[in-house]
Every structure is written in structure tokens, then in C-alpha cells.
Amino acid sequence: MQEKLDNQIIRLKLVVSYDGTNFSGWQRQNDKPTIQGEIEKAFFSVTQKQISIIGSGRTDEGVHAIAQVCHADIDKGMLVKFDSLDKLKVALNHYLPDSIFVKKIVKAKSVFHACTTAIKKIYVYDFYMGDKNPLLENKAFYVSKKINIKSMQEAAKEFVGSHDFIAFRAKGSTEVATTVREVFDCRITASNLYNSKTYRLTISASGFLYKMVRIIMGSLIKVGEGKLTTNDIKTLLDNSTEWDKKTPAPSSGLYLLKVVY
Numbered sequence: 001m002q003e004k005l006d007n008q009i010i011r012l013k014l015v016v017s018y019d020g021t022n023f024s025g026w027q028r029q030n031d032k033p034t035i036q037g038e039i040e041k042a043f044f045s046v047t048q049k050q051i052s053i054i055g056s057g058r059t060d061e062g063v064h065a066i067a068q069v070c071h072a073d074i075d076k077g078m079l080v081k082f083d084s085l086d087k088l089k090v091a092l093n094h095y096l097p098d099s100i101f102v103k104k105i106v107k108a109k110s111v112f113h114a115c116t117t118a119i120k121k122i123y124v125y126d127f128y129m130g131d132k133n134p135l136l137e138n139k140a141f142y143v144s145k146k147i148n149i150k151s152m153q154e155a156a157k158e159f160v161g162s163h164d165f166i167a168f169r170a171k172g173s174t175e176v177a178t179t180v181r182e183v184f185d186c187r188i189t190a191s192n193l194y195n196s197k198t199y200r201l202t203i204s205a206s207g208f209l210y211k212m213v214r215i216i217m218g219s220l221i222k223v224g225e226g227k228l229t230t231n232d233i234k235t236l237l238d239n240s241t242e243w244d245k246k247t248p249a250p251s252s253g254l255y256l257l258k259v260v261y
Contacts, residue, residue, distance in 0.1 A: 009073050012085070013108040014039075014053070016068045019099040021138045021252070025061045026068070035059070035100060039070070042095040046088070047078045056114045056259045057121065060211065062138070062251035066124075067103070069259040071114040112261070120184065120204055120260040125217045126191075126253045128198040135194040141217075141253035147224030149199060152188055155223040155230040156201065159186040159216060164240035168219065170211035170248060179240075182206045188220070202257075214248035221249060 016039065024032035028040065036053060043051040055070040082088045085105040092102050111117070126140035129147065136142070166179040183205045191198050201217055219236075222228040236243055 008076050010076055010079075011108045011110055011112060012072050012074055013106050013112060013114070014070050014072065014102055015104040016065065016070060017101050017103055018065050018068065019138075020059060020062050020064045022099065023061065025063065026055050026057075026059045035065075035068070036070075038096060038100055039092070039102075042092045043072065045095040046091045047074075049075070049078060054114050056118050057208070057256075059256055060214075060251050060254075063254045063256070064139075065256040067258050068256050069114050069118075069261075071108060071112060114259075117261055118207075118259050120206060121208060122185075122202065122204040122257040122260070123208070123213045124255050124257050125201040125203075125213060125249065126193070126198055126255070127201075127217075127221075127249070128193070128196050130197065133194055133196040136196060136198070138252045140193065140198055141250050143221065143224075145225060147221065148226070149188065149190075149224065151226075151230070152220045152224045155220055155228075155233050156186045156188055158230060158233045158237060159183050159203070163237045165209055165212055165237070166240060167236040167243035168212050168215045168246065169209035170215060170246070172210070174210070176209065179209060181208065181212075186216070211248050214251065214254060215246045217249035217253070218247040222247070 018035050024034050026035045028034050028036045036055060039053055040051060051072050053070045053072045055068060059065060089102050089105045127143055128136060128140050129143050132142055160183050162180060162182040164180050169179060183203065185202060185204045188199055188201050191200050203213055219228060219233065
């Protein structure tokens with residue numbers, strides 16, 4: 001059912017980046033700092049009104065975003081003092097902590113919804129081996145053992161396609177209509193950060209289950225360690241059953257890269 005907005009209300013689309021290290025995830029919580037909570041506080045400081053923002057999805061505690069998308073419905077009268085949405089962006093960033101930055105604000109159509117109209121989300125997960133690099137603390141997962149990257153790259157291909165990902169969903173999540181998701185791309189490539197040889201898992205899908213990317217990453221690490229095989233991954237996807245030995249990779253290496261509409 002199409003949502004109808006009052007003629008005096010406009011919908012704004014925001015693109016936000018953040019370092020999630022010191023936040024308890026995206027979703028607003030009364031007693032803990034969250035990304036949503038901080039942005040809503042900034043809106044109140046700017047407009048003196050309680051404004052709720054809706055994100056494309058909930059990132060977990062410690063997870064980062066390069067381009068999270070959210071929307072807010074604003075009364076036109078609140079924007080009279082701003083010559084442009086760029087001025088509003090500057091005002092919001094003034095009240096936000098340095099670890100959160102609004103990159104862009106544009107007017108959106110009333111049918112736009114940051115969560116429900118998204119057709120694809122892209123996450124990346126950074127990890128590295130060798131000498132520990134303090135500059136990568138809370139930014140990439142340090143793997144203390146030597147692991148086989150080639151075997152991980154082969155196993156990553158198994159996730160591509162439409163599968164039941166129930167084995168790669170954390171317990172305690174909100175019930176969903178289906179645990180089937182379509183993965184468009186899943187690959188591991190080499191890179192270099194702060195003079196350390198690093199690796200990046202890039203995964204895009206129609207949607208993700210609770211901690212799905214971190215569990216996929218943790219499973220691929222097990223493949224690299226020789227504790228799982230590519231065939232084990234295939235079997236877990238084919239069986240469509242719960243798996244009690246799943247181990248999510250730490251949140252610190254995970255980034256929401258992009259949301260496609």
C-alpha cells in the first residue's frame with residue numbers, strides 16, 4: 001500500500017557514514033549511544049522538533065558504514081531558515097560527533113522508503129594477517145594464524161545465488177517471512193591498508209539475515225584454517241537447516257558499503 005504524505009511534509013533521503021566502534025549499533029536505545037539516536041538528537045538541536053529517522057537496515061554494535069541510507073519526514077516550515085539542504089547538512093554535522101557524518105541530503109519521492117524500497121545492499125569485510133597493525137584496530141579483523149586465502153576464495157563462490165541462509169543466521173533475531181536470500185556477488189580480493197597486506201570480502205545481496213555477513217566471514221575463516229571445506233559450505237546451504245557451530249567474525253571489520261534503490 002502506497003504511503004501518503006501530508007502536503008506540508010517532505011521526505012528527505014540522507015546518506016551517512018560512521019565509525020561504529022563506540023556505538024551500540026544503528027537502532028535507537030534509551031540507555032546506550034546509537035547512530036540513529038545521535039542523528040535524531042542532531043535533528044532536534046537543529047529544528048527543536050522530535051523527528052524519527054528510518055534506516056536501510058540495522059547495523060550491529062561496532063559495525064561501520066561508508067554509505068548508510070536513511071529517510072526523515074520533515075514539515076516544510078522547519079526548513080524555512082535554510083537556503084538549501086546543504087545548509088541543513090552543515091547544521092546537522094555541527095551537532096553530530098566526529099564519528100558520524102551526513103554526506104548528502106536530497107528530497108525524495110513520497111514512495112521512497114530507506115528500508116523497504118532497497119533492491120540491493122553491499123557490505124565489505126576487511127581482515128589481515130602478519131604483524132599486528134595498531135592503525136587497523138577496530139577497522140579490520142586481525143587473523144593471528146596463517147590461513148589459506150585461495151581456499152577461502154573458492155568457498156566464497158558457493159554463496160552466490162538464491163539459497164536458504166538459515167545456517168548463516170544468528171539466533172535471537174526478529175522472525176522473518178523467509179530465510180531465502182539472493183546473493184549477487186561474494187569474493188575475496190587483496191588490498192593494502194596502512195602498509196599491511198589486507199584482504200576484503202565483498203558481498204552483495206537482495207537482503208541479509210541477522211549477522212549473516214559476519215557468520216559467512218567467520219565460516220570462510222574456518223575454511224582458510226582447514227576446519228571447513230568448500231563442500232561443507234555447499235552442504236550447509238543445500239540442507240536448509242540450523243547449524244550450531246556458527247561463529248560470527250568480529251564486528252570491527254564490517255562496513256555497509258552501499259545501498260542500491
